Amino acid sequence: MMRKKQILLVFLAAVLVLPSFLVSAATSETISTTASEENNPASGTFTSKDEVVYAALSPNGIMEEIYVVNIFEVLEPGTIIDYGNYTSVKNLTNLSTIEQSGNKIELDAPEGKFFYQGNMKNERLPWNFAISYYLDGEEIDPASLPGKDGHVQIKIETTANEGVETTFYENYLLQISLTLDTDLFRNIEAEDASMANAGKNKQITFTGMPEEDGEFVVEADVTEFEMKGIEIAAVPYNMSFDGPDMDDMTGDMESLTDAIRQINEGVFDLNNGVIDLNSGVFELRNGSAEFQGGMTEINDASTELIDGSAMINEALATINEAVGENTIDFDFEIIDMSELEQLPNSLSQLANGIDETADVLASIHETYSEAYASLDEAMQNIPEYDISDEDIERLYESGVDEEIIDQLVETYHAARQASGTYDRLKEGLDTVDTRLGEMAASSKQVSEILKVVSVELESALEDMDLADITDSFTQLEEGMAELSSSYNEFHNGLLSYTNGVAELSNGYNELHSGIVQLSNGTDELESGVGELYDGTNELYESTNRLPDQMKEEIDKMIAEFDRSDFEPVSFVSADNNEINSVQFVIRTENISMDEAEETTEEEEEKSFWQKLWDLFFG
Incomplete structure (x- = not known):
């Protein structure tokens, strides 16, 4: 305790003497400095200046206090001029005086770091x-x-x-x-x-x-x-960016755009093939309608043909029976020989009609085959790329317009679906191609048979002379028996033929109905594939520069955050130069109980000597 009292007494003595000593020293230093400046005024230089702006805000963010700490890197000691709208300034480095005249600040700075504080009022933060x-x-x-x-x-x-x-x-x-x-x-x-x-x-x-x-x-x-x-x-904000390695990324994008190009080209070929197909199917539909009409007429005529042939067959049978019984009435009024003579011509006309039908079928078959070949080639040209969900997701993340990407994905799935549908229908399309060829060939065969029958019947009728019957009754009997028998076979064949024609006509009605549906479908297909091509073409035109656009967007994004060209400026005055950096340190008041205020009030109530005692011995 005695030791503390001795220290206290020494300290108090020093306190009493120190003020006069400091005043004397300061005065002496000031006089010396002033005399030195008057005799040899020196202008100092500095390489850089930093400003640290300190601001205190209320808890709501309202400005309460602001001051700036200015930091100089002094190269040559001497007088330095600075500028700032300060209400007051404070030397934070030594005891030298800082002169302030308006916005002009004049200070005497030694070599090295020099700090001074400038207090501001009513200054606003950025x-x-x-x-x-x-x-x-x-x-x-x-x-x-x-x-x-x-x-x-x-x-x-x-x-x-x-x-x-x-x-x-x-x-x-x-x-x-x-x-x-x-x-x-x-x-x-x-x-x-x-x-x-x-x-x-x-x-x-x-x-x-x-x-x-x-x-x-x-x-x-x-x-x-x-x-x-x-x-x-x-x-x-001086964060530096290294540009990403674009080679792999643009390589993937180029592969994607190349795939889009090939899809577009494939859809173009598909569109042309579908146009040819639809045109061919339309011609097929028209030809089929004509063929159906001809088959209907032939079928309708078959009834009359059978009825007439039946009458001739019955008449020949009656004549043959009468001749055989020697009871023939030589008046022959029961037989209308003119109808018999017209039969070969009718059969010949029928054969010609079937010939025309066969030619129509052959033409339809040729048109269908060409259209089918074009469709097959177009469908085979659709690329079989398998674009994964990861590829599509990466494309969405690339920054390309999502509407374009949606069109691409829709086009890709539509092309794959069209290819799959064609694969499933190919067997049926092959069958139609085969059946059309078979029907044309069969019609030709029927026509040839009818032509043979017509020629043979006409020859038989020419060899038969009814005027000589009275003289050659025996010859007539044999001829009529042969004619009756031959015509009966012909009539039975004619029945089979007309039944076949009826079945063919009924069956072709169903085939024509299918061709009509096919035509409607290919018409819709042409319209849909046309829209598909418009979409893929627009998509390709929108994405063919995708790698370059992607690089441009990345460069643009980097440029937005690149502040490498930023030149610092002074916060306090535009007249200041050599600014190295300006930083802001801002803090709001604490939100706490009133303990701090109570403590402050207690400290203010203490005397100077109590504070001094607490400082050294508390």
Whole structure:
């Protein structure tokens, strides 16, 4: 205790003597410096200047205090001129006086680092900060928050401060940090924020990008609310970007665009093939309609043909029977020989009609075969690329217009579906091709048979002379028997033929109905494939520059965030030069109980000697 008292007495003596000594020394130094400057004034030089702007905000984000710490890297000691709209300045390096005249600041700086502080009033930051607090969904004054329980929400909004140099808003990154005591705060949520543990505290950091207004929200359940001030740092956004390796990416895109090109070319060939097919099927439909009409007429005529042939057959049988019984009436009025003589001509005309039908069928078959071959070639030209879902997803992520990508995917699936449908229908199309050829050949055979029968019947009728019957009755009897027998066979064959014609006509009605449906289908197919080609062509034209467009977009995106050409400017005055960096350190007031204020009041009540005692011996 005695030792402490001795130290105290020595210290008090020093305190009593020190002021006069300091005044004397300062005066002496000032005189010496002034005399030196008058005799040899020196102008100092500096290589760079940094500005650190410190700002204190209310809990709501309202400016309360702002000052700037200026840092010079002095190359040659001497007088340095700086500029700033300060209400007062303070030397933070030594005891030399800083002269202030309006916005002009004159200081005597030694070599090395030199610091001085400039206090400002009514100065505005480049950003506006609006901070709102909500408790259980209701907005609340932050002064009323300490000690409260419930669900709290803190919303921080940042916007550009109009009228302030825009360089900082356009080129600076904001880092907004909140420190929450996990003994008080639980179930903390902060979208788009990074969270880190710092002891028992949870550090929450938001990032505000240059040239962007921001809205940041923190929510939590709290007990006895108390929170440290929100810290905001603003620094130049000087993140460097290395351009990505575009070779693999553009290679994939080129493969994709090449696939789109081949699909488009395949759809083009498909479209032409379908046009040819539809044209051929349309001709087939018209020819089939004509053929159907001819078959109907032939079928309708068959009834009359059979009836006439039956009468002739019956007449010949009657004549043969009468001749055989020697009871023939030589008047022959019961027989209409003119009808018999017309039969070969009728059969010949029928054969010619069937010939024409066969020619129509052959023409239809040729047209169908050509159209079918064109369709088959077009369908075979559809690429068989298998584009995976991963490829499609990568295309969606490339930044290409999604409407174009949707068309591409729709085109791809439509082409694959068209190819699959064609594979399933190919067997039926082959069958139609084969049956048309068989029908044309069969019709030709029927025509040839009828022609043979017509010639033989005409020859038989020419050899038969009824005037000689009375003289050659025996010859007549034999001839009539042979004619009756031959004609009966012909009549039976004619019955078979007409039955076949009836079946063919009925069957062809169904075939024609199918051809009509086929024509309607190919017409719709032509329209659909035409639209498909329009879509793939538009898609190809939109994506053929996809690799270049992708590179341009990436370069554009990098350029938006590249601040490599940013030149720092002074926050306090445009007259300042050699600016190396300007940083902002901003903090809001703590929101806490009144303990700090009570402690401050107690300290203010202590005397100077009590404070001095606490400083050295407390």
